[in-house]
Amino acid sequence: MLTDITIQVLNALALSSILLLCSIGLTMIFGIMGVINFAHGSFYMLGAYVGFSIIKMSGSYWLALIISPLLVGLVGAFLELTTLRFIYLRSHFYQLLLTFGFLLALDALAQTIWGTDFKEVPVPDLLKGSVHILGTMYPIYRLFMLGLTAGVTIGLVVCLQKTKIGISIRAVSQDSEMAAGIGINVNMVRTLVFGAGCALAALGGVVIAPIVSGSLGMGVAILIQAFVVVVIGGLGSILGSVVGSLIVGTSQSYGTYLFPEGAMVFMYAMMAFILIFRTRGLFGEEE
């Protein structure tokens, strides 16, 4: 019984870590630009696909883990630079439509380049096998997922609090006009944050690839879950993303364990509950 609980807790944490990698970019992009990136799941999917191709060419998982997020981040920054940048002054309406257009185009592009079949990525040799934890065996790779996500998240928060660029980002998210007034390059910050958010989603894609094979549907699937996370946690708050990911990850993994058919409904029920009693989410700011 105890071992069951240990495994369930670890599974919940592993799922939460993927959700966190995706929702943190979503929430940061919203904080800086007021835009919900509907293509966020597509960048996650691209991360997995590009990672697959890099591993196929070079044979190295570690190379994919670094290069794929960088490449996908560049794609994101490029899209911001060439399209989104020109419509910040228009209503949210067009920005949402535009990122939805990215979703359509990127999903179609992925299908053109990689086809429709599943892309399997092997677990890297170094992380194969299981270890003993609290009287049970658990795969090393999932523990690696947990550690990596925790590391990335802490690194990101420290970066936002301590470095000059992090302080600029926070300044822009509070008041972009004021930030521009004191000499911060707002355009550069926006491009950077959009690219970084996409790179984080892509990192999530590479990390999940050895567990769930890459497929065309994975982008929208994670996008919906990330939406539920940010609705529960509150948009624009990193703490909200962390808590939201833990709540959704736990409910999903326990849900599939206790009543397989109803796990998904449980997730939506929680979202509806939050919407009725606290529209801005647990940590979201008042509109």
Place this chain on the structure above:
Amino acid sequence: MWLLRWRWFWPLLGILIFAIVPVFFPAHHITILTELLIFGLFAMSLDILLGYTGMISFGHAAYFGVGAYASAIMLLQFNLPLPLAVLAGALAGAIIAFPVGYLSTRATGVYFAMLTLAFAQMIYAIVFKWYKVTGGSDGIVGVPRSELWFHFVNLGSGKAFYYFVFVVVALSIFVFVRILRSPFGKTLQAIRENEKKVESLGINTRKFKVVAFIIAAFFGGISGALFAPFDGFASPELLFWAYSGSCLIMLVIGGVGTIMGAYAGATVFILLEEVISSYTKDYLLIVGIIFILVVLLLPGGVVGFGMNLVKRKE
């Protein structure tokens, strides 16, 4: 030209063209024409949210799909005539839309947009898993086109079905325009322009938004209910986000908030599909790029662009 200024001129011309054209067209073209009207109606139903209330819904396919399933079940299992099946589809869409609209409108702006997509994917998942009623991933196959009334006028042939769709769509446009010109419709447009101001006049804007959401789903349900007998089957695909995407593409390319834009967009969409897919398999990629370009360069879509040209000349 007094004729051009007469307000019934363009509607009557449209009706005349669509009524006469099938006489000269081969069967294949009539099929395309029918598809065009159904998808135009689908895109128009979204316009009441997008164009006239300023609410962005990314999950409109849910109501199209639910309408299709409702009509398929009525036609296949209860052997009802087509008009009743279409009514059932419309009501099914509206009933499903009530809880979703009620919850989603608690939030505004980007939250609302996210919620519509999330709830639509939930409805998709339910339809996918509810094997007993929906046939799961197989869907419902062999949906007949039935009759106009019990044992009265068979609608099985392409032409008969086309005229039925044509009448339903024309009636829908008529009702749609009446709704938009009513005080209710004017209030929706006021909400689009400035929701806070409307609220400050003592109007409960949320009630209006929920009703708009239900009306959109009602018409979306009609279009789905026509699509099931048109295509011969209802599958979970119809509720998938990709269909919501197609609906948005048609509406945005055609022109948001113009009524005719939905039909223009559906025409462009279906013609592009016919033309491009004969050259390359990457049809969706090209349509996606065109969509992005229209959002960036032609915010009013094809119809908005045309209307601007006319205005400039005058």
